[in-house]
Amino acid sequence: MRRPQARPNQPVPPPTPPFNAPAARKLRAALGMEPEHVAYGLRASYGLPYVTPDLVVAWERGIAVPSSPELTALAGVLWCAPRELIGRPRSLREHRVARGLAPEDVALTVGLELLAYLRMEENDEWRGTERQSAALAELLELSLRDFVTVTGRDGKLSDLLRSAVVTRWQAYVRPVGRMVSLDRRLVEVTLQELHQDYQGKMVASLTWGGTGSAEDSSHNGRDFLDRILDHFWSRVEAGTA
Template identity: 70%
Template sequence: MWPVRRPRALPNQPGPPFNAPAAQRLRAALGMGPEHVARDLRASYGMPYATPDLVIAWERGALTPTSSELTSLAGVLWCSQGELIGQPRTLREHRIARGLAPDDVARTLGLELAAYLRMEETGDWRGTDRQAAVLAALLDLSIPDFATVTGRDPKLAELLRSAVTTRWQAYVRPVAKLLPLDRRLLEVTLQELYDDYQGRMVATLSWGGGSDGSDRSGREFLDRILDLFWTRVSDRSPGV
């Protein structure tokens, strides 16, 4: 067996989420063995360290390809990079999944390349609302992904916690300013979350759980508030 050795990944350049089962499935569909993939990576893509064991390690999830390795692997397997990427989480991962170069995204957004790359590396979105809308269209982001990539999750979670613990009606407008969602959908969702939270608090006390049990139930609900919000929104608007 060939040893698995490769150069250390560059700082601040982790590989995107890798869909290991998809890589194995695509290789098998082409009738290639790991040794064939490794040979093509060495011969055609300038990866002298590529071995069958490295390919197997990728497919088993023991190692994740770097961005450059992923590009090369996609070339060997005759597929797009997006087919080898798992669920994107960050701005950089969404860009890679769409097969876009950073300078193309920066140019479309009207940003200097260095400024855009800083946003990718730090996860700190500094663009305007107009640029955020262009970004969402360019990367085909769902609304939950849009909120995550543009750094709106913490503010959204804060608003939602306040909505379910005080008066939900006062938070429809602030949430609407963060997210491009129908106002009526927001009203129904916030009211449901409020009713659910308040009902849990009352039920815990009525079951004899005491204030400690009520506090614990409330904290668990508030900790999951983002997931609960998006689940309710998706149930009422499946396309979101």
């Protein structure tokens, strides 16, 4: 059976924001509301006539995900900010939606033409100037980690960190420091600790109790490298706490 093809002029719906289903369920329960009450509020106050209690339950169980307008309306019914219903935002668009801002608001604040901003958001590729980047970070309340992600530098940072822990970490202090704008001493300490952790896992897999194997070592090493960004930011946050 052939799948129906999309019409050439039919707009493609934008991706939905990451939805925090447990948070929606807890917020509703805290208000003493049933799914029927939420559905009624969405229909009566926000002009969403198709919303049923079953759809609300599907959202809360993670079976379905509300669109951006639906999520904003749901936040209104549950008396919360949209960001309280969103999982950890990663993209530029997700951070904007989490703050309840329209694209026009962001474009005006950072000093971009609306179409230029929308193109960056659609392509998930921030190309603003240093001044515009600073304005974006302030408006969206971005942490350093979020800012690096939103500006599309996660991939390059991951590559640098993997090389640092596998080879000589000292050679990567400067490039990592430039990329994340952190104090040089903090970068040095973080890379050294990550290098020691990685090398320690590799050695321990081969020598602990005499039961290790090259396969175990390789698996542990890959797992560590796959999560290198999490390890890095955890160390940085601990070092700046």
